[in-house]
Each structure stands twice: as structure tokens, then as C-alpha cells.
Amino acid sequence: MAKFTLAVAALVALSVAGTRVQAQSEQLASVDQQAIEQPVIEQTVAVPDAQAPAAVDLTVPSGPSLHAAELSPRLATETAQDANVLKEGAGDLANGFISVGGASTPEIASDQMKAFVAAYTKKFGEYNDESNTKVYALQYIVDTLKANPAAIDNVDEFKKTMDTFSAQNPYLKDPSAKLTYVGSTSFGQKRQLSVPMVVNEYENGEFKTMFVGTVD
DSSP, rough: OHHHHHHHHHHHHHHHHHHHHHHHHHHHHHHHHHHHHHOOOOOOOOOOOOOOOOOOOOOOOOOOOOOOGGGOOOOEEESSOOOOHHHTTTTGTTTTOOEEOSSOOTTTHHHHHHHHHHHHHHHHHHHTTTTTHHHHHHHHHHHHHHGGGGGGOHHHHHHHHHHHOOOEOOSSOTTTTTEOEEEEHHHHOOOEEEEOEEEEETTTEEEEEEEEOOOO
16 A cells, blocks of 8 residues: 555656656747747848049150159160151051150261261161161271281180270260270170160150260
8 A cells, every 4th residue: 555655656756757858848838939030130230431542643744754763664775766656557546655765866966977977878778776786786897807907817816906996986976085995894804886865755656855875
């Protein structure tokens, strides 16, 4: 009888405990469901418009200029060019094209140089600015051989003479202008002809001189 009573008491206790667990579970489920079903509160945050960047002036000047900061992006070549060819092939798109050549401009050319230009133009119909540098080659050879006749059939003698050679430049008006060999700074030996380096810029069908320089 005592065992039966104990068993019944145990069943009752389990039943009560189970009822509590179920009630707690339902309560937790209800709480979770309420949390899930909570309405979403939307907030609109006003963001000030971003300021537009300041305008940048990309305008670049055209025409000859000695100031690097003012030069627009350009094409350049280390040889003289024919203005007529540029005009026919590119027109205004060639404006700003820079070439290094010439060796003399009308302002600094001697009478002998002007006579050469006239003879060249008469024979070929037009003059090419690159000839201003090529005219120097024969003059250098002749004057170097005058300075040392032994160099006419001896290369070593010719090279030896190049180191100290100096002669009057017949193509420039300046009486102090000289023919000399250069190249020591760049190549460690004198193996180049020194000629005036005329930097020209093409503009509307013709070349305009930017400056005249020299090399060593």
C-alpha cells in the first residue's frame, strides 16, 4: 500500500513538472514570436549633398614658350622638318610640333650660308631645313685636313686632330663662332660636329624659332 502511494505521488509530481515545462515553453515561444513580430521602425537620416569639386582649368597656351610649366603636351623630334609637309599632312593639328635642327636662322646666317640656301633652292625648287646641319659635314672634313694634312690617309691622325681642332665657322655672322668637335660630356670623346642647335616650333604653316643653343 505504501509502495502504491509512493508511485502515485511520483506520477503526480512528474505530471505537474511536465505541465510547468510546457507552460514555460509556450511562454518563451510567445515571447520569441512577439520579438519576431515587432514592427520595423524605419528612420530617414538626412545627408547633406556633397559639394561639387572645384572646376580645374585645363587650358594650355599655344605658341612658342620657353617656360616648361606653360608648355602643352607636344610631339618633338631631334631632326629638322619640312613645314610644307606638316601643313599638307596634318594642317592645324601640327601646331605646337617642336623640332631640333636648323643650325642657323636668317638672323644669324652669314652671307656664305645665305648663298648656299639660294643655290640649293634654285636647284631643287625648295629648301629643306635639315640641310642647314648637313652643310657643315664637308666643311669640317676639309678644315680638319687643313689643320693636319697627315690625316688624309691616317684615321688615327684624324682622331688626334679632332681633340684640339678649331676653325672659323663660315656659316654664322658672328666672327667669334668656331667649328669644334664635341661629345666629351656625353660620350667621353670628341666625335660629334658642333653646330648651333635651333629649336623650332611649327605654327600655322611655318616654323618659328624658340631659341638657339649649343652642346658640348
